[in-house]
Amino acid sequence: MxxxxxxxxxxxxxxxxxxxxxxxxxxxxxxRYTSQSVLATGKWIKISVDHSGIYSLSYEDIKAMGIEPQNVRIYGYGGGLLSEDFSTPYIDDLPEVPIDMQKGADGIFNEGDHILFYAQANIIWRYNSEKGTFSHIRNHYSDLGYYFVTSKSGSAKQIPTMPEESGTVVSTITSFNDYLLQESEIKNEAQGGRVFYGEKFSRQTPSHSFNIYIPNIENVEAKMFVDMANKTIYKNNIEVNINGVKIKTIPLKKRPDNNYQVLEPTNDTVTFVPNSTNTFNITLTSTNPSLEAYLDYFEINFKRELSMTGNELYFRSVDYIGRNQLSKFVLSGVDADTEIWDITDRNNIEKVNTTLSGRQLSFVANTNELRQFVAISTRKTFPKPNIVGVVDNQNLHSLPEADMIIVSHSDFLGEAYRLAEYHRAKEGISVNVADAEAIYNEFSSGTPDATAYRRFVKMFYDRSQTQGTTPPKWLLLLGDGIYDNRGIISGSDEYRKLLTYQAYNSVNKIHAYTSDDYFGYLDDNDIAMSPSASLDIGIGRLPVYTVQQAKAAIDKTIAYIDNKLHGEWKNRMLFIAD
Structure with missing residues (x-):
């Protein structure tokens, strides 16, 4: 017992x-969610960037926006693709961006002065510790990253100088790991999925050449990752020529002979030692030009001398990761105005303590984990962000719990509010209505991203779990969508009202699907679109793309609920069987 x-x-x-x-x-x-968005008060100007890097806004630029230059602030986190895994860390609303005020000799921010800040566009890079290489992630919803400019009293978030590292230096670093990407987004053969392919290999264009200028390339092993697709049911080969030397022949897999597979992808790795110090002249050639194929992208991981070129130089080293040691970085070719910023955490950028000796700038850092740095010639000229326009005050974070959530394109907000009011009056259903653009502003830093819809709905779901109240039951998407979320294909703008979730597969018409189910996986541990996850809310979409269509759809919905039309149609049934 x-x-x-x-x-x-x-x-x-x-x-x-x-x-x-x-x-x-x-x-x-x-x-984890604030009750008030920073966009709720004050004047806000939305800006965009088309590449990641250092940007500048002058005193005059800021003043022309109608913003007080002395109290300027920047908010957001740019255009990187939001994680579809909700167990990862989450940034709520809009964080303040660290800025560097270049005030001039008088120490006052006024005419002729400017601010510098780092901005993230739509491509991010991830380090694979097992492979020892970097790979890119493209935001397939947007080609730009977005931020917001405002002014507030008090001190803006300045870029501080980090404490100097102390201890014994074990290694000296005079070279760094770099990477590049060649990717053109031109065509989606499956007309579905998130991948657009680029250069086409055919009888008319059997080869494509890419001449890429990169200074100070080291003659050590480099790796090129090539992603291609074969359109034919026959095998084909692609010859890779780098700087006049044939490096490798890549065999392309043949496409299965069926009505659904439109392409057959091939991924390959090309290992080579660069024979030039400042260029990658790359030519890809089809050995059988009568067979069509496409290039998706290629990436190259390589090493460069740590020598200043241009106005900004991004660098990192993976050589001593995991050793928990101090390393000394030595950057050559600098001037007296060169600064080093640690941009590993973009929300908490710091200046690095450096020592200048002649034209060499050195600093000490712990290289146990990957650190990302940028060297900046602060007196040089940097690009300005594009001004999108004024953003009206908004506060989706303050909305109450609701039974139903309607996400609408701005064109159809009138009809969305009409349906919401009907549900409230007729059925006692509580309804929240949100403009998709406003959702982007608070839940994806102003960058179009379908996961922002999901994050918005999850906010109400999470609050109900914490407060012990009833979670939302229904989500309605009011607006049509298309696989081309960025408007790459001519003529797609008419139907591109709300974003659509697209599968990773873009080579098979069955598996290159779109699904609104994605927006209904709301638990932190849900693996969206997997058999192990279950939907937490009912989802529907009215795929309208004109105001007239939206009105007709809402009229029919209300008429169906009112149930005033009695007739023999109620006694008719249609059965479909397999």
Whole structure:
């Protein structure tokens, strides 16, 4: 009896521990959301950037926006693709961006002065520790990154100088790991999925050449990752020529002979030692030009001398990751105005303590983990962001809990509010209506991203879990959508009212699907679009792309609920069987 009782205790404790683990894995913490967006008050100007890097706004630029230059602030986190994994860290609303005020000799920010800040566009790079290489992630919803400019009293978030590292320096770093990307977004053969292919290889264009200027390339092993697709049911080959030398022949897999597979992808790695110090002249040639193929992209990981070129130089080193040691970086070719910023955490950028000796700038850093740096010639000229326009005050974060959420394109907001008011009056349903653009502003830094819709709905779901209230039951998307979320294909703008979730597959018409189910996976531990996850809300879409269509759809919805049309149609049924 004692043994049995002890086992029962163990089983009971095991169940309790499992429950605690499951609860921890599915936190859905509603307290992570602010109750008031920063956009709720003040004047805001939306800006955009087309590449990641250092940007400048002059005193005069800021004043022309109607913003007080002395109290300028920048908010946002740019255009990187939002994580579809909700167990990863999440940035709520808009964080303040660190800025560097270049005030001049008088120490006052006035005419002739400017601010510098780092901005993230739509491509981010991730380091794979197993491969020791970097790969890119493109935001397939937007080609730009967005930020917001305002003014507030008090001190703006300046870029501070980090404390100087102390200890014994083990290694000296005079070269760094770099990477480049060649990717053209031209055509989606499956007319579905998130991948657009680029250069076409055919009888008319059997080869494509890419001449890329990169100074100070080191003659050490480099890796080129090539992603291509074969359109034919026959095998084909692509010859890779770099700087006049044939490096490799890539065999392309043949496409299966069926009506659904439109392309067959091939991924290959080309390893080579650069024979030039400042260029990659790359030619890709089809050995059978009568067979069509496409280039998706190629990336090259390589090493460069740590020598200043241009107005800004981005660098990092993976050589001593995991060794928990101090390393000394030595950057040559600098001037007296060169600064080093640590941009590893873009929301908390810091200046690095440096030592200048002649034209060499050195600093010490712990290289146990990957660190990202940028060297800046602060007196040089930097690009200005594009001014999008004034943003009206908004505060979606303050909306109350609701049974139904309507996400609408701005063209159809009138019809969305009409339907919402009908549900409130007729059925006692609480409804929140939100403009898709406003959702982007608060939930994806102003950058179009379908995950922003999901994050918006999840805010209400999480709050209900924390407060013990009823979660939202229905999500209505009011607006048509298309696989081309960025308007790459001519003529797609008419139908591109709301974003659509697209599968990763763009080579098979069955698997290159779109689905609004994606917006209904709201638990932290849900793996969206996987069999293991379950929907947490009912989802529907009215695929309208004109105001007339929206009005007709809402009229029909209301008429169906009112149920005033009685007739023989109610006794007719249609069965479809397989």
């Amino acid at each position: 004692y043994i049995i009782g002890n086992n029962i205790k163990k089983i009971f404790l095991g169940i309790m521990l499992l429950s605690i683990v499951l609860a921890a894995a599915q936190t859905n913490d509603g307290r």
